[in-house]
Amino acid sequence: MTGPSGDPTDTVVAGDSGSDLIQLRGLRTVGTHGVLPEEQSRAQPFEIDLDLAVDLGPAGRSDVLADTVDYAGVAAAAAAIVAGPPSFRLLEAVAGAVADATISADPRITSVTVSLRKLHPPLAVDISTVGVRITRHR
Numbered sequence: 001m002t003g004p005s006g007d008p009t010d011t012v013v014a015g016d017s018g019s020d021l022i023q024l025r026g027l028r029t030v031g032t033h034g035v036l037p038e039e040q041s042r043a044q045p046f047e048i049d050l051d052l053a054v055d056l057g058p059a060g061r062s063d064v065l066a067d068t069v070d071y072a073g074v075a076a077a078a079a080a081i082v083a084g085p086p087s088f089r090l091l092e093a094v095a096g097a098v099a100d101a102t103i104s105a106d107p108r109i110t111s112v113t114v115s116l117r118k119l120h121p122p123l124a125v126d127i128s129t130v131g132v133r134i135t136r137h138r
Contacts, residue, residue: 020056022071024078025049028119031082035089038122046082047129048098049115050074054108069106077101082116091116091132099136111137 027050030043052069059068081098088094095116102112117131 020054022052022054022056022069022074023050024052024071024075027075027079029079029082031084031087031094033082033084033088033091033094034118034121036122040087044121045119046094047117047119048078048082050078050098050102051113052102052109053111054106055110069108074102074105074109077105078114091118091130092134095132095134096136099134103136103138107138109138111135 027048029046029048031046032040032043033046034040034044052071052074054069056068059065061067078098078101081101082094088097095114098116099112099114102114103109113133113135115131115133117129119129121127121130123130
């Protein structure tokens with residue numbers, strides 16, 4: 001196999017491109033985050049999606065859990081941040097804390113994208129979710 005330069009010695013190994021992802025979708029938990037007093041005193045439902053950039057080549061070749069990120073631990077850490085304490089006023093701050101916890105969970109995670117949604121927010125309009133999406137790199 002030849003690499004990007006066309007030189008056979010410049011090889012590209014599957015999983016080294018930075019495009020491998022572990023995806024966690026629809027993680028639901030409750031928390032007390034928001035600007036309004038009612039948001040800070042009454043737990044509300046949140047939903048989290050995570051995209052973890054990880055080289056999945058080693059695990060794909062070995063089929064051994066130790067060669068990849070244990071996403072059960074990452075999911076538990078993200079849920080614990082949202083469940084609090086502490087309580088945050090802004091979704092941006094909650095998402096940032098989730099991103100920090102995720103990146104810290106395993107040195108093989110090179111970046112994380114966090115999508116955080118508050119379900120049924122207390123707004124004066126009919127809206128099902130509000131949310132933010134952030135990406136952080138190691």
